[in-house]
Amino acid sequence: MGQLLSNTDMFGKTQYTSYNLDGTVSKLLDRKGKEQSFTYDGKLRLATHTGSDFGFTYQYHNNDRLKSVNQTGYGVTNYAYHLDGKLFSKQHQMEINRIHL
Numbered sequence: 001m002g003q004l005l006s007n008t009d010m011f012g013k014t015q016y017t018s019y020n021l022d023g024t025v026s027k028l029l030d031r032k033g034k035e036q037s038f039t040y041d042g043k044l045r046l047a048t049h050t051g052s053d054f055g056f057t058y059q060y061h062n063n064d065r066l067k068s069v070n071q072t073g074y075g076v077t078n079y080a081y082h083l084d085g086k087l088f089s090k091q092h093q094m095e096i097n098r099i100h101l
Helices: none
Strands: 005-006 015-018 025-029 035-038 046-051 054-060 066-071 075-081 087-094
Touching: none
Parallel strands: none
Antiparallel strands: 005 015, 015 025, 025 035, 035 046, 046 054, 054 066, 066 075, 075 087
């Protein structure tokens, strides 16, 4: 583990941020006491961002541009780019939970 930093606002609420040795954020405890965790891939790109009531998974194209974001319970957003790097399309696919009776 790297360092732990805290930031207290004018209302006395403190946020704590814990860093990995490579400088990336590993955990965050927000001012409401909710913890968030972060993981990274081999290129130090954000791979997951999770909390008590949410979760995101990130994937990237070979050129490091964002390929998709999967939000647990909500679906996947896919990204495509022109050769010049400008965003070409953004498409969201909803996750549908089926109930079997």
